[in-house]
Structures are given as structure tokens and as C-alpha cells.
Amino acid sequence: MAQTDASLVHSRSEGLGARLSDTLWRRPSLLLFLLLLPPVLWLGIIYLGSLFALLLQSFFSIDHFTGLINYEFTLRTYAELFTPANFDIILRTVLMAACTTVASAIIAFPIAFYAARYAKGRWRAVFYLGIMMPLWSSYLVKIYAWKLILAKEGILTWALEGLHLNWLLDAYLSLPVVGGNSLSVSVTGTFIVFVYVWMPFMILPIQAALERVPTSMLEASGDLGARPGQTFRHVLFPLALPGVVAGSIFTFSLTLGDYIIPQIIGTSRLFIGQAVYQHQGIAGNIPLAAAFAVVPIVIMGFYLWGAKRMGAFDAL
Amino acid sequence: MHSDRAPLSLKIAAAAGLLFLHLPILLIFAYAFTTEEKSFAWPPPGLTLKWFAVTWYRPDVWEALSLSVKVASISTVIAMFLGTLCAAAVSRTRFFGRETISLLVILPIALPGVVTGIALRSAFSIADIPFSTWTIILGHATFCVVIVYNNAVARFRRTSGSLIEASMDLGANMFQTLRHVILPNIATALVVGGMLAFALSFDEVIVTTFTAGQQQTLPIWMLEELVRPRERPVTNVVAMVVVLVTMLPILGAYYLTRGTDQVAGQGK
Numbered sequence: 001m002a003q004t005d006a007s008l009v010h011s012r013s014e015g016l017g018a019r020l021s022d023t024l025w026r027r028p029s030l031l032l033f034l035l036l037l038p039p040v041l042w043l044g045i046i047y048l049g050s051l052f053a054l055l056l057q058s059f060f061s062i063d064h065f066t067g068l069i070n071y072e073f074t075l076r077t078y079a080e081l082f083t084p085a086n087f088d089i090i091l092r093t094v095l096m097a098a099c100t101t102v103a104s105a106i107i108a109f110p111i112a113f114y115a116a117r118y119a120k121g122r123w124r125a126v127f128y129l130g131i132m133m134p135l136w137s138s139y140l141v142k143i144y145a146w147k148l149i150l151a152k153e154g155i156l157t158w159a160l161e162g163l164h165l166n167w168l169l170d171a172y173l174s175l176p177v178v179g180g181n182s183l184s185v186s187v188t189g190t191f192i193v194f195v196y197v198w199m200p201f202m203i204l205p206i207q208a209a210l211e212r213v214p215t216s217m218l219e220a221s222g223d224l225g226a227r228p229g230q231t232f233r234h235v236l237f238p239l240a241l242p243g244v245v246a247g248s249i250f251t252f253s254l255t256l257g258d259y260i261i262p263q264i265i266g267t268s269r270l271f272i273g274q275a276v277y278q279h280q281g282i283a284g285n286i287p288l289a290a291a292f293a294v295v296p297i298v299i300m301g302f303y304l305w306g307a308k309r310m311g312a313f314d315a316l
Numbered sequence: 317m318h319s320d321r322a323p324l325s326l327k328i329a330a331a332a333g334l335l336f337l338h339l340p341i342l343l344i345f346a347y348a349f350t351t352e353e354k355s356f357a358w359p360p361p362g363l364t365l366k367w368f369a370v371t372w373y374r375p376d377v378w379e380a381l382s383l384s385v386k387v388a389s390i391s392t393v394i395a396m397f398l399g400t401l402c403a404a405a406v407s408r409t410r411f412f413g414r415e416t417i418s419l420l421v422i423l424p425i426a427l428p429g430v431v432t433g434i435a436l437r438s439a440f441s442i443a444d445i446p447f448s449t450w451t452i453i454l455g456h457a458t459f460c461v462v463i464v465y466n467n468a469v470a471r472f473r474r475t476s477g478s479l480i481e482a483s484m485d486l487g488a489n490m491f492q493t494l495r496h497v498i499l500p501n502i503a504t505a506l507v508v509g510g511m512l513a514f515a516l517s518f519d520e521v522i523v524t525t526f527t528a529g530q531q532q533t534l535p536i537w538m539l540e541e542l543v544r545p546r547e548r549p550v551t552n553v554v555a556m557v558v559v560l561v562t563m564l565p566i567l568g569a570y571y572l573t574r575g576t577d578q579v580a581g582q583g584k
Contacts, residue, residue, distance in 0.1 A: 032405055035402075036405045047432075113330070257430040293431045
């Protein structure tokens with residue numbers, strides 16, 4: 001026993017490790033520096049460096065005759081974003097992101113509400129896993145599942161035929177903007193899949209906000225004579241709003257940048273993500289692709305600024 | 317609002333919402349057994365196990381799978397190292413620029429994937445780095461850091477600083493404290509963060525399309541099949557296996573953090 005103690009004392013007073021340890025303990029700022037060095041180097045060089053390179057490229061332009069990149073500072077590429085064709089792409093994407101966000105909030109709210117207020121014991125676990133599983137299951141498999149569902153020979157047509165309701169689907173598909181040959185090549189199809197894939201991101205922030213609302217407030221509202229509907233409108237919903245806004249950050253941002261869903265399900269009209277991908281790939285117009293990529297960054301910048309003012313970050 | 321029982325309309329809306337989330341995934345399971353080869357016909361004309369065997373002997377599927385596992389493993393190790401260091405620094409001390417560091421960690425996942433992807437790609441082309449497995453890993457590790465970081469920060473916050481001081485007072489040096497006090501305390505949080513980071517990397521496709529050259533990870537293989545279908549039944553089988561495999565880390569993370577104040581997996 002005494003021997004062990006002696007060896008411990010020994011190792012404490014001597015040895016490189018011990019001396020290093022002493023130095024770090026005496027100088028916490030050195031320890032902090034060493035802790036931060038690897039992550040900051042990695043993220044700073046690789047990530048911020050890349051973003052900077054992207055930003056730089058967006059100020060170059062492409063010579064449309066030779067197809068070569070002209071390395072001179074210009075705002076011409078940004079001006080190109082405002083041509084009717086390109087501006088259409090931006091408007092379409094923002095509109096789709098807004099619709100997806102609203103629909104996600106409507107579907108997610110009851111799930112979050114039930115999970116936060118009524119699910120107890122076993123059901124709590126069921127709800128938790130019931131929300132986590134779809135959130136984490138494979139993005140491409142989810143899109144693939146909808147390709148199966150929306151296909152002309154798929155399960156949706158089959159179910160509607162069984163109910164003798166296929167005239168309803170045909171009537172809907174003959175509508176001008178939202179319709180198309182079949183659901184899988186229509187804007188409606190793109191919309192459904194966007195909502196399906198990004199909606200789970202909305203549930204947990206709303207649930208977290210609802211869990212923080214004290215039950216006594218709802219009881220007080222009822223005692224003062226409010227009907228359940230009034231309590232919901234005037235008490236519960238305003239208190240849950242920061243959670244909805246926090247969730248909308250995800251649904252909005254993820255829809256803005258997605259290029260795979262509209263490529264697989266939907267019309268041939270482009271979204272911002274697809275424009276980025278095509279301009280850098282086939283067209284080789286990297287400056288324009290970079291300028292297009294800056295659009296979601298700027299939109300999200302404004303969105304986050306607004307969300308912060310509504311107190312959404314406390315609900316995250 | 318007074319009662320503890322939910323109104324019927326809420327029950328129906330919540331149940332319908334959950335069904336909307338789960339039925340499409342269950343459909344994948346049915347299609348894996350169909351005998352139909354050319355279309356997505358429903359109901360399946362017959363059931364067979366043949367396509368499982370066909371998939372088993374497809375070398376391209378195995379290659380894509382092994383590349384995905386390799387990329388996800390290495391990215392997870394890098395992300396665990398960087399994320400834990402960052403979490404330790406941010407949660408132990410207050411310093412100038414602390415908020416900036418958390419923002420820097422979250423940024424790769426807060427910005428749309430297409431931005432991260434094109435940014436990395438333009439950086440690779442400027443620096444003349446050829447595409448390889450390592451360029452894929454570089455991208456994946458960058459956005460996986462935040463997952464490990466979130467889990468580790470939550471745990472560090474609950475671990476009392478006096479434990480560390482007590483260990484040092486009792487004569488342990490910093491490395492002994494790290495090994496015998498800090499690591500056992502944060503171990504499950506690290507395992508959970510690692511599993512979730514693995515799941516995220518294993519499934520990532522948007523950034524990967526920009527940072528991969530000719531190589532195919534499993535999601536890239538899947539995307540290729542979605543855009544230009546070759547053998548639909550094989551895709552069905554792979555989709556089903558992917559669903560089953562991605563459930564494992566989520567279940568694992570849930571059971572490891574059950575009963576604590578912060579259950580893992582909330583931030584994807």
C-alpha cells in the first residue's frame with residue numbers, strides 16, 4: 001500500500017505527462033487553446049474556406065462565347081439572377097418552401113400536442129419512437145416510397161378505384177397549375193413529398209414549446225369562462241408559436257436547398273437546388289451556380305433574424 | 317381543457333399524422349417481396365424471396381455498401397474527436413467568441429446541403445484536389461461534428477465541475493482525471509453521438525453528390541437507380557434493408573439515453 005502511494009507521489013512530481021498536466025492546470029487559457037485548435041482549424045479551413053471560395057466565385061462571370069470563366073470582379077452574375085427565367089426559379093422555390101412549412105405545421109401540431117399533453121407512460125415511448133423513426137429513416141427510401149405510391153399503377157390509384165373515386169383524382173389532375181399527367185409528375189406530388197420528408201423536423205420543437213406551457217394557465221383560462229377553442233386560440237397557440245417558428249426554420253431551409261425531390265417527383269420546372277446542380281455540372285457555369293447558392297443563404301439569414309426576434313431560439 | 321382525456325378530434329388528427337408518417341415506409345416492405353419486375357403495380361401479383369438472392373450476388377451493391385460503411389466509420393471517428401474537444405471547451409469555460417464557435421459548429425447543418433456541397437466542390441477545384449474517398453469523408457465529418465457536439469455538450473452541462481476538482485485534489489493529474497473521471501461520465505453521450513453521426517453519414521446524399529467522383533456510396537447507388545432504374549426489384553430489396561439498418565442506431569440511442577432529461581436524436 002505504502003509502495004503504491006509512493007509511486008503515485010513519484011509520478012506526480014516527475015515525468016513528462018505530469019509536468020504537462022501541471023502546466024495545463026495552471027494555465028487554463030492554454031488548455032482552452034489546445035482544446036479548440038483542432039475543431040476550429042478543421043471547420044475554419046475546410047468549411048469557412050469553402051464558403052469563402054464559393055462567395056468569391058459568385059463575383060466572377062462566364063464568357064458566354066468561349067465558356068471560360070472570367071476572373072474579374074463583377075456583379076453581372078448576380079444581375080443574371082433577376083432575368084425572368086431565373087427569378088421564376090427563386091420565386092417557385094420560396095413559394096414551395098412556404099407552402100411546405102404551413103402544411104407541416106398543420107399536420108405536426110396535433111401530433112406534438114398529443115405527445116406533449118396526453119401521452120403517458122408506455123404511450124410516451126410509442127410517440128417518441130413514432131416521431132424519431134421517420135425522422136431518421138433514409139431520405140432516399142422515403143422518396144422512393146412515394147414514387148411507389150404516386151405511380152399511375154400504384155397503390156393510390158388502386159385505392160381510389162376501389163372506392164370508385166378515381167374521377168376525383170382525374171378532375172384534380174386536369175387543373176392547370178397543380179395537375180399533370182399523373183401525381184408523380186405534378187407539382188402536387190413534389191409538394192406532398194416535401195411535406196412528408198421535412199414534416200418530422202417540425203414536431204419536436206412544437207412539442208418542446210407545448211411542454212413548457214404550465215397546465216395552470218389552461219385551467220385559469222377555462223375557469224374564466226373560455227371555451228376550449230378560445231383557450232387554444234388565445235392562450236395555447238400564442239405560447240406555442242416560438243416552437244412552430246423554430247420548426248419552420250428546418251422545413252423552410254431544407255426545402256429551399258433540396259434538389260433531389262423535385263428531380264425525382266414533379267415537373268421539369270427547376271428549383272434553386274437543381275439550378276445550382278445543373279449550372280455547376282453540365283453547363284460548367286460555376287459563377288452562376290455560386291450566385292444561386294448564395295440566394296438560400298441570404299433568405300435564411302433574414303429568416304433566422306426574424307425567428308430570433310420572435311424568440312424561436314429559446315424553443316430549440 | 318380541464319380533463320386529462322384528449323378530445324376525439326385531437327386523437328384522430330394525431331393518429332392520422334402518425335399513420336401518414338409510417339405507412340409509406342411499411343409499403344417498402346411489401347414491395348421487397350413482389351414478383352412484378354417492370355412496374356410499381358399494386359397489389360403485387362405474387363410474392364417471392366428470389367430478389368433477396370439476386371441482390372446478395374450483386375457486386376455493385378456490396379461495393380457501395382462497403383464504401384458507405386468505410387466513409388461513415390472514418391467520418392464518425394473524426395467527428396467524435398473534434399466534437400468532444402469543442403464541447404469540452406465550450407461547456408467548461410466562458411471566453412470571448414464562444415457564441416461564434418457554437419455557430420461555426422452548427423453552420424454546416426443549418427445551411428442547405430446544396431450550399432455545403434457546392435462550397436466544398438468549388439474549394440476542391442480551386443485547390444486542385446482530385447475526388448476520392450477522402451473528399452467524401454472531409455464533407456461528411458464536417459457536418460457530423462454538430463451531432464456529437466450537441467450530445468456531448470448536454471452531458472458536460474450535467475457533469476459537475478467539482479468532480480474534476482476533487483479528482484485533482486486527490487492527486488490525479490489531468491490525464492488520469494480524463495481517463496478515470498471525465499471519460500466514464502461522458503461515455504454514453506459519446507456512444508450515442510457516434511451512432512447518430514454514423515447514421516447521418518450513412519444516409520447522406522446531397523453533399524456526397526458534390527464531393528464524390530466516380531465512386532458510389534449506397535445512397536448514391538440508390539439515387540442512380542431512382543433516376544435511371546435498371547432492376548427495380550433489387551432497389552426494393554436494398555430499400556428495405558436500408559430501413560432496417562437505419563433503425564438500429566436510433567433504437568440504440570433511445571435505449572441508452574432513456575430516462576435522462578435529454579433524450580438523444582432530437583437534432584438531426
